[in-house]
Amino acid sequence: MSLHIENLNKHFGNGKHALRDINLEIDQGEMVALIGASGSGKSTLLRHIAGLMPADVGSESCIEVYGECVQRGGQIDRNVRKTRARIGFVFQQFNLVDRLPVLVNVLVGRLHQMPWWRSVTRVFTVRERALALEALDRVGIAECHAQRASTLSGGQQQRAAIARTLVQGARVVLADEPIASLDPESSRNVMEILARICREDGCTVVVSLHQVDMARRYCPRTVALHQGRVVFDGPSERLTPALLRELYGMQADEILNGSESVHSGVTRHPNASAGWQQPLPQAA
Numbered sequence: 001m002s003l004h005i006e007n008l009n010k011h012f013g014n015g016k017h018a019l020r021d022i023n024l025e026i027d028q029g030e031m032v033a034l035i036g037a038s039g040s041g042k043s044t045l046l047r048h049i050a051g052l053m054p055a056d057v058g059s060e061s062c063i064e065v066y067g068e069c070v071q072r073g074g075q076i077d078r079n080v081r082k083t084r085a086r087i088g089f090v091f092q093q094f095n096l097v098d099r100l101p102v103l104v105n106v107l108v109g110r111l112h113q114m115p116w117w118r119s120v121t122r123v124f125t126v127r128e129r130a131l132a133l134e135a136l137d138r139v140g141i142a143e144c145h146a147q148r149a150s151t152l153s154g155g156q157q158q159r160a161a162i163a164r165t166l167v168q169g170a171r172v173v174l175a176d177e178p179i180a181s182l183d184p185e186s187s188r189n190v191m192e193i194l195a196r197i198c199r200e201d202g203c204t205v206v207v208s209l210h211q212v213d214m215a216r217r218y219c220p221r222t223v224a225l226h227q228g229r230v231v232f233d234g235p236s237e238r239l240t241p242a243l244l245r246e247l248y249g250m251q252a253d254e255i256l257n258g259s260e261s262v263h264s265g266v267t268r269h270p271n272a273s274a275g276w277q278q279p280l281p282q283a284a
């Protein structure tokens with residue numbers, strides 16, 4: 001089991017109950033979509049899994065990644081740095097250092113494996129550079145390795161961020177709305193790359209998405225959140241518009257239509273309702 005989440009609850013200081021009794025098991029090599037309307041708790045859940053945010057203190061909660069404790073009872077584990085090294089985090093806004101070359105941004109993924117003086121001086125070995133170039137090649141942007149990150153398109157920056165997780169050697173990739181700022185073609189590229197590292201490297205991928213169409217295209221399993229609760233956990237193909245309306249009421253339109261209004265350009269099934277597509281076979 002690569003991810004184990006038990007009795008997870010989170011109240012923020014303002015009293016907001018953002019996560020409610022979350023229990024999840026995710027196997028190694030699964031690609032799981034986390035969907036839900038804005039404010040449903042997707043980012044908060046991913047941050048808890050990465051050990052970036054503690055659950056309610058004194059609760060019965062427990063999060064483990066590959067059997068290693070990330071947090072228990074609202075306390076982040078003392079050895080979380082070791083566990084975090086296996087977790088790659090991909091953000092909506094890429095989180096690259098604009099003025100640094102792409103290759104150096106990708107090599108940042110290795111910092112945890114280096115002595116401190118090398119991380120400060122940013123002296124990388126030939127082998128480390130070769131690894132980073134290989135990762136950039138896998139995400140299709142090796143030719144951009146010497147450019148400053150700021151000169152890349154949004155889609156290329158997101159691919160560099162994924163290459164960073166490859167160089168890190170992450171066994172779990174948590175991607176928080178990685179395609180929310182991208183055009184349709186870049187979105188498909190990024191989702192295909194995530195699906196490929198899942199398939200080829202056996203990485204576990206959990207990707208939060210606003211819209212169900214991408215979940216159905218690329219992720220065999222979807223976990224749907226509504227007001228901090230898991231309201232669906234199962235095969236993505238079961239998430240029909242009717243079921244989404246049952247789960248989300250008026251908010252279903254945000255999940256069904258959002259991708260169409262923001263990033264149109266995907267072919268719709270002739271019988272589809274607004275924003276709805278038939279599932280495609282697993283991405284190549």
Ligand SMILES: Nc1ncnc2c1ncn2[C@@H]1O[C@H](COP(=O)(O)OP(=O)(O)OP(=O)(O)O)[C@@H](O)[C@H]1O
Pocket residue numbers: 012013014016018036037038039040041042043044045210
């Ligand atoms: N630091 C915080 N303090 C107080 N409330 C917060 C904090 N962070 C998040 N929340 C609240 O917790 C709830 C869940 O937020 P979260 O960002 O996880 O939702 P989300 O599903 O990722 O939304 P979006 O799709 O808009 O990014 C929201 O109501 C949000 O306002």
